[in-house]
Amino acid sequence: MDKVDVVIIGAGVIGLALARALSQKGRDVLLLEEEKSVGSVTSSRNSGVIHAGIYYNPGSLKARLCREGRDRLYHFAAERGLPHQRCGKLVVATSPNQENDLRQWKARAEQNGVTDMRLLSSADVRQLEPEVSCVAALLSPSTGILDVHPYLWALLADAEGAGATLALQSPVLRTAIQDDGFIVDVGGAMPITIHCQVLINAAGLKAQDVAQHMQGFSPSKIPPLVLAKGNYFSLTGKAPFKRLIYPLPVLGSSGLHATCDLGGRVRFGPDVEWVDAIDYRVNEKRLPLFEQAIRSYWPGLPAGALQPDYCGIRPKIARASPHDTDFVIQTSKDHGIPNLIHLFGIESPGLTSSLALADEVTQRLD
Numbered sequence: 001m002d003k004v005d006v007v008i009i010g011a012g013v014i015g016l017a018l019a020r021a022l023s024q025k026g027r028d029v030l031l032l033e034e035e036k037s038v039g040s041v042t043s044s045r046n047s048g049v050i051h052a053g054i055y056y057n058p059g060s061l062k063a064r065l066c067r068e069g070r071d072r073l074y075h076f077a078a079e080r081g082l083p084h085q086r087c088g089k090l091v092v093a094t095s096p097n098q099e100n101d102l103r104q105w106k107a108r109a110e111q112n113g114v115t116d117m118r119l120l121s122s123a124d125v126r127q128l129e130p131e132v133s134c135v136a137a138l139l140s141p142s143t144g145i146l147d148v149h150p151y152l153w154a155l156l157a158d159a160e161g162a163g164a165t166l167a168l169q170s171p172v173l174r175t176a177i178q179d180d181g182f183i184v185d186v187g188g189a190m191p192i193t194i195h196c197q198v199l200i201n202a203a204g205l206k207a208q209d210v211a212q213h214m215q216g217f218s219p220s221k222i223p224p225l226v227l228a229k230g231n232y233f234s235l236t237g238k239a240p241f242k243r244l245i246y247p248l249p250v251l252g253s254s255g256l257h258a259t260c261d262l263g264g265r266v267r268f269g270p271d272v273e274w275v276d277a278i279d280y281r282v283n284e285k286r287l288p289l290f291e292q293a294i295r296s297y298w299p300g301l302p303a304g305a306l307q308p309d310y311c312g313i314r315p316k317i318a319r320a321s322p323h324d325t326d327f328v329i330q331t332s333k334d335h336g337i338p339n340l341i342h343l344f345g346i347e348s349p350g351l352t353s354s355l356a357l358a359d360e361v362t363q364r365l366d
Contacts, residue, residue: 001193002194003195004028004196005027005028006028006029006198006200007029007032007184007199008031008200009184009201009202009210010202011035011039011156011168012202013151013155013351013354014350014354015031015203016152016156016159017355017358019166021355022365023158024162032167032170033167033170034172034188034206035168037168038166038168039149041204044148044152045280045311045313046270046312046348048146048261049089049145049146049244049259050070050084050086050144051066051143052109052140053067053112053142054105054109054138055105055322056322057326058108058112060326061329061360062323062353063112064112069352069354069355069356072355074086077151082147082154083262084145085145086143087145088140088142088144088243089139089243089244089246090120090132090138090140090244090245091137091138091246092125092132092137092247092297093134093136093137093248098135099135101248102136103119105249114140116141117140118139119137119138121136122134124137128242128243132245133297134297143244145259148351169188170186170188171186171187173186175199175214176214177214181198182195182339184196198341200340200343201343205225205227205278207225207342208222208223217335221330222342223345225315226274226317227313228272228314228347229312230270230311230313230314231269231271231282231286231290231308232269232282232309233268233282233308234266234306234307235267235306236307237302239260239266240266244260245257245258256269256270256290256293270311271286271289271290274319280311280313282310284308294306315345315347327350328342328344328345329341329361331365339365341364341365343361
């Protein structure tokens with residue numbers, strides 16, 4: 001039986017950041033991924049936004065790790081020459097009764113250490129973004145965008161440079177808790193059984209499944225998996241905005257927003273579609289809802305200008321806003337098993353938080 005110090009299940013952005021952090025501390029790390037490439041499930045199916053940390057409950061892991069991760073991510077991207085832009089975003093109120101909501105979000109942001117937000121009048125907004133229609137807005141200068149794939153590859157390069165090993169197309173079939181560590185049965189073209197001292201479940205949408213197939217782990221400790229599908233539609237034609245444009249948050253998401261990527265292409269989404277199974281086909285029946293939502297802040301959306309783009313699935317643990325739920329980092333304090341960590345509900349702002357979250361997990365192991 002092969003032996004290794006640390007096994008990490010899942011090579012999305014969190015698993016890669018963990019492999020980097022732990023291998024750079026001198027740990028012998030094996031990263032297992034069942035797909036053909038890293039980050040191909042959830043990590044590459046989001047907006048690529050670097051979040052400022054505005055919305056999350058003060059004192060939550062999301063609030064702290066998003067703020068810390070944001071600064072770390074900007075520094076990492078600049079240091080490594082990764083494509084990114086601190087473009088800023090506008091959170092818009094489209095009716096007078098929403099203006100007080102903006103003030104409340106600004107106050108929450110300040111509680112979270114985000115102190116650069118500014119309230120803008122409709123005239124101020126027209127100066128910045130002439131195409132946007134609103135009665136008021138919040139400007140978030142710290143929000144930005146990142147090309148996700150080069151970031152994933154940079155994390156992998158650092159991890160492998162420090163000695164970590166990546167095994168693709170290597171699904172974890174089952175695990176078992178032993179007195180001296182863990183037994184991990186791995187499938188694929190070359191099945192193998194591995195003994196490790198430390199086991200980290202960073203499997204994202206499969207995290208609950210991994211935990212359920214762990215011999216000796218109590219099912220009562222596994223939170224539910226709630227699937228929130230997010231569809232995206234892209235805009236044909238010239239980008240109407242220089243910044244990200246967000247409506248006020250809604251249940252399940254930060255609202256159906258406009259994101260400009262680094263190539264100048266504009267996407268709208270994600271929406272929130274509660275589903276029972278994973279399906280990555282864009283639901284084109286959602287198009288009228290998109291058009292209605294977009295025209296609330298961009299009345300100039302031309303007819304027929306939207307086309308289906310892609311979609312993602314959020315690994316949520318409740319039918320609630322991501323601002324009202326928190327990341328779940330289960331350690332021995334929660335389940336009584338040394339050197340075992342389960343990560344559940346790592347949805348937005350998981351990408352932004354990734355470097356800080358990896359350090360948080362590493363510290364809890366130490």
